[in-house]
Amino acid sequence: MPSTQVIDEVPLLDLQAQYDGIRDEVEDAVNKVLESQYFIMGPEVSSFEEQVAEYCNTDFAISCASGSDALLLSLMALDIAPGDAVITSSFTFFATGGAVARLGATPVFLDINSATFNIAPNQLETFLTGCHPLNKKLSVDADDVKAVIPVHLYGQMANMEPIMQLADEYDFSVIEDAAQSIGSEYKSKRAGSIGHFGCFSFFPSKNLGGYGDGGLVTTNDAEMAKKLQVLRLHGAKPKYHHSVVGINSRLDAIQAAVLKVKLQYLDQWSEERREKAQIYNKLFRETGLTANNISHKYGEQKVEGIKVFLPEEIQGAPNAGGRHIYHQYVIRTNKRSQIIEALAEGNIGHSIYYPVPLHEQECFSYLGYEPEDNPISHHFSRTTLALPIYPELTLAQQQYIVQAIKGA
Numbered sequence: 149m150p151s152t153q154v155i156d157e158v159p160l161l162d163l164q165a166q167y168d169g170i171r172d173e174v175e176d177a178v179n180k181v182l183e184s185q186y187f188i189m190g191p192e193v194s195s196f197e198e199q200v201a202e203y204c205n206t207d208f209a210i211s212c213a214s215g216s217d218a219l220l221l222s223l224m225a226l227d228i229a230p231g232d233a234v235i236t237s238s239f240t241f242f243a244t245g246g247a248v249a250r251l252g253a254t255p256v257f258l259d260i261n262s263a264t265f266n267i268a269p270n271q272l273e274t275f276l277t278g279c280h281p282l283n284k285k286l287s288v289d290a291d292d293v294k295a296v297i298p299v300h301l302y303g304q305m306a307n308m309e310p311i312m313q314l315a316d317e318y319d320f321s322v323i324e325d326a327a328q329s330i331g332s333e334y335k336s337k338r339a340g341s342i343g344h345f346g347c348f349s350f351f352p353s354k355n356l357g358g359y360g361d362g363g364l365v366t367t368n369d370a371e372m373a374k375k376l377q378v379l380r381l382h383g384a385k386p387k388y389h390h391s392v393v394g395i396n397s398r399l400d401a402i403q404a405a406v407l408k409v410k411l412q413y414l415d416q417w418s419e420e421r422r423e424k425a426q427i428y429n430k431l432f433r434e435t436g437l438t439a440n441n442i443s444h445k446y447g448e449q450k451v452e453g454i455k456v457f458l459p460e461e462i463q464g465a466p467n468a469g470g471r472h473i474y475h476q477y478v479i480r481t482n483k484r485s486q487i488i489e490a491l492a493e494g495n496i497g498h499s500i501y502y503p504v505p506l507h508e509q510e511c512f513s514y515l516g517y518e519p520e521d522n523p524i525s526h527h528f529s530r531t532t533l534a535l536p537i538y539p540e541l542t543l544a545q546q547q548y549i550v551q552a553i554k555g556a
C-alpha cells in the first residue's frame with residue numbers, strides 16, 4: 149500500500165475484497181451445482197460435512213439451514229421441553245436464548261467473565277449449587293438444568309474445562325455456540341469438539357460465511373448424529389414416515405459448494421485476523437489511551453478521559469494452547485458515544501455487539517430478570533464497541549482508525 153494513499157473511509161466489513169480474490173473458484177463451484185441440478189442434500193453437502201468434521205476434529209458434522217437452527221436442532225435432539233432449564237450467558241446474540249425459549253424451556257442467563265466476554269464458570273457453579281440469587285427468582289435448581297450453552301464470543305473459546313467438569317458432576321449436556329469461532333482453539337482443541345454438540349453459523353459475515361444462510365452441528369455421539377440427521381428432515385425416516393416431529397432445515401448444495409471453496413482459505417484468513425488484532429493492540433498502546441483491565445470493579449467509570457480497554461486473550465492465548473480467531477475486535481471504553489461520533493465523522497464502520505443483554509430483552513421480561521442480575525453483561529452492553537477487522541484491512545486503515553479514536 150503506497151504511503152501517499154489517502155484513507156477517508158473504512159467499512160466495518162469488506163466482503164467484496166474477499167470475493168474478488170476467489171471469484172473464479174466460487175463461480176466454477178456454483179456452476180457445477182447448476183449443471184448437476186442437485187440442489188437439496190447430495191454430494192456437495194455430504195462432502196462439505198466431511199470436510200468440516202475433519203477441520204473441527206469431530207466424528208460427525210450435520211449441516212442445516214442456519215446457526216440458529218443448529219442450536220434449535222441440538223436442543224431438540226436432547227428432547228428439551230417445558231419444565232427444563234438451559235443455561236447460557238446473557239451477553240450473546242439473540243439466537244442462543246431464542247432457541248431455548250422456542251422449545252418452551254426456561255433460559256437461564258448468567259453473567260460473563262470480564263476479560264473474555266464468555267460465561268463465567270464460577271457463576272455456573274454458584275447456580276448449580278443453588279446459591280445464586282437467580283435460583284430463587286427463576287425457581288430453577290440443578291435438577292432442572294438439562295443443558296448449558298457456552299458461547300465462544302468474538303472468536304475466543306469459553307473456559308471449557310470447568311464447564312465440562314460441572315457437566316459430569318451435574319449431568320447436563322454442553323452445546324458449544326461456536327457461531328463466531330470456527331477454528332478457534334482451547335488447550336489445543338478445536339471449537340465444537342469439546343462439548344456434546346458444537347453449533348456453527350455460515351451467515352455471510354461470519355469467519356466462514358456463505359452467500360446466504362447456513363449452519364452446522366458437530367458431535368462425537370453417533371446416536372445424536374443420527375437423530376440430528378432425521379430431525380432436520382421433518383423427522384422423516386424413511387421418507388414420509390415420521391416417528392418424531394422435526395423441522396425443515398438443510399444447507400443448500402449451492403451454499404455447500406461456496407463454503408467448500410472458502411474453507412480452504414479459512415486458516416489463512418484467521419491468521420490474518422490475528423495479525424490485525426496485534427497491530428491494533430500495538431497502535432492503541434502507542435496512543436497512551438489504554439488502561440489495565442480493572443473491569444471487574446467497573447473501574448473505568450471512574451477513569452478520567454477516554455480510556456480504551458483492549459480485548460484480552462485468556463483462553464485464546466497461544467501459550468495456553470489457545471487460538472482466538474477475532475471474529476470481532478471489540479474494545480471497551482468509558483466514552484463510547486464520543487468515540488462513535490469520531491468514527492462516524494471519519495466514515496469508519498463500527499457496531500455494538502450487543503446493546504441489550506438477553507436478560508434485559510423485552511421478550512424475556514416474563515422471566516422477571518432485573519438489569520443488575522448480571523452486572524457485567526449490563527455494564528458491557530454500554531461500553532463495548534466493535535471496530536473493523538478482516539484479512540484485507542490495511543495498516544494505513546488501522547492507523548486511520550486509531551488516530552480517529554485518539555482525536556476524540
Ligand SMILES: *Cc1c(COP(=O)(O)O)cnc(C)c1O
Pocket residue numbers: 214215216217240241243244299325327328348349350351361362363
Ligand atoms: C450468528 C450467531 C448465531 C446464529 O447464527 P445464524 O446463522 O445467523 O442463525 C448464534 N449465535 C451466535 C453467537 C452468533 O453470532
